[in-house]
Amino acid sequence: MLQLTEWETSASLTLNSSQRHALETRFEAVVRATGHGDEVTVRPSGVVGSVTVSGVPIVVRPKIPIDRVLFMTAYAADPFRWEENWSAIAGVDDLGDGMAALFVAACRRTLQRGLLRSYRTVDADLPMVKGRVRWNVQARRLAPLPVASRFQVHDDDITENRILREALAVLRHSRLTDPALAAGVDRLWRSLEHVRPLREPLAALDAITWTRQNEHYRQVLGLARVVLENSMADLAGGTVGTVGFTLRLHDIFERFVRTALREAxxxxxxxxxxxxxxxxxxxxxxxxxxxxxxxxxxxxxxxxxxxxxxxxxxxxxxxxxxxxxxxxxxxxxxxxxxxxxxxxxxxxxxxxxxxxxxxxxxxxxxxxxxxxxxxxxxxxxxxxxxxxxxxxxxxxxxxx
Incomplete structure (x- = not known):
């Protein structure tokens, strides 16, 4: 394991090209040659977290306690209910586990009364008429069946739950060190795996209109945004799972200060x-x-x-x-x-x-x-x- 601290210059290290690329791009680190063979020093910026490259975990820790980072994250997501999650993250010493614990705690509280259900519009080809016929499609067909129909259903396969599903998919592929926490993520996944995948969850999250019906999802979707924005694919394989999670502390600090001032x-x-x-x-x-x-x-x-x-x-x-x-x-x-x-x-x-x-x-x-x-x-x-x-x-x- 390669362990570093934000804004601190490391001792002399030897890195391969993939590790150096990860440090420079994901952690915005400055890598300098020491003049002694292939040895370099590394000075990470204000990006913390962990990734695995070429089988070696790279961890950059914040100078402040990790639970303070998670506190700012939770407060920015919901300034009124952050204390409900504090017991899940107080004293945590791993950023990935802490973020997963924060998200799992918020999910459990939000979903304790069941998944949110709402109406959605479905376009489908059916053997009979249901709802309205999409005549612009049906008129171009030579056969009367199937019927191009448009109708509404009331279920839990809606945008809010689909975003939660994508965040849980990220956490399931993360390398969590706490087996109980990983089991909690899997239990939540089983309650949401039936909803459809979402290709661009962050864009869908930006498009959500908050109403009295879905307001209780605001905090957990705010945390889902953090998970989705800061996860990453395997740097070695490029397409295999998600094995890294980082936070840009400037963004976390800025969101926290703005939210706290706004509420004040x-x-x-x-x-x-x-x-x-x-x-x-x-x-x-x-x-x-x-x-x-x-x-x-x-x-x-x-x-x-x-x-x-x-x-x-x-x-x-x-x-x-x-x-x-x-x-x-x-x-x-x-x-x-x-x-x-x-x-x-x-x-x-x-x-x-x-x-x-x-x-x-x-x-x-x-x-x-x-x-x-x-x-x-x-x-x-x-x-x-x-x-x-x-x-x-x-x-x-x-x-x-």
Whole structure:
């Protein structure tokens, strides 16, 4: 086994081409020659997890406890019910097992009252008329049978369950170290294997409309998205199963901070969206310098808050490139201030007054090694900047 830690340079190693390719592409690692034969050093970035290449497991561990990574994942999926899953992941020491445990726990709770059922439209050729005849198809046939029919059925073979099936298929082919957890995945699989496979589950997930009928599936499908986005095929064979699972911690951290801030100030996803990509924010009047902040609040057509999230360590004052980016956001939105949030650094607050620009840049840091509730309390303190820009008064008990 090759075991590494994010952002730490390894001792000298000897790698084959497949292993090096996996480290550079999947873990975004920097591989440098040492000058001693074929030996190299490896410095992974903020991508953690494990893959198996040429029969050798490659594991990159996060610097923070693995259960904190899973806590952020669970909270981003459902900020109201994350604590129900904490017992399944507290103290877990393997990312793949932890993600599977989190997903299995959410599935069991969601499906305890049975699989969701709904109406769906079926097109089929039948020996008799059922529902409506598809005349555009039937008219081109020489024989009267079969009849091209379209009808509705009410069953559990629907998009939501088909997405769960695909996520469970991924986990079944993962190399879970806990036999009890693998058995739990198999039991869930048997309850869903009868539904049809889904060719593009992530696209289908994006297209789901949430209603009172399927709202209770929101958390488990959010976790299914994480499983499906971060699984990978065998790098050696290319098409054999799924033997790797990784998480890009910048994405996990960004989703967590945005969700926690949104809940802290009770905003909708329209006012505080997941992405500002393609929504017209630009540094130039011509629109030729588009900007995509990680955090942004706009209410009634007016910007109220803008900020950025960086999964990196900072000494307290902020990295120059990050501050220039933050200044561009404040300038483009017309706001007098913007906030930069780092994943690690001193708890002391830093404020930069920008010369001649009349802009104020706030630099804040979270301690992700703290307990989940303490991490949430830290985000609550950051929400003061959002409150100020919104000019709303938040009750003292509005957080949790």
């Amino acid at each position: 100030v009770a905003l909708t996803e329209t006012e505080f969206p997941d992405s500002w990509r393609g929504k017209g924010l630009s540094l130039a009047e011509s629109g030729q310098i588009p900007l995509v902040p990680d955090l942004g609040v706009r209410v009634g057509g007016q910007w109220r808050f803008v900020g950025d999230v960086k999964y990196k360590r900072d000494d307290g004052s902020g990295h120059e490139g990050d501050l220039y980016q933050l200044l561009a956001y404040a300038t483009a939105t017309g706001l007098p201030e913007a906030t930069l949030i780092y994943a690690q650094g001193p708890r002391a607050r830093t404020v930069h007054e920008v010369r001649h620009a009349h802009k104020r840049l706030y630099v804040r840091h979270l301690d992700l090694s703290a307990s989940p509730q303490e991490v949430l309390n830290q985000v609550h303190a950051l929400a003061e900047r959002v409150n100020t820009r919104q000019d709303i008064e938040l009750p003292t008990d509005a957080w949790f």
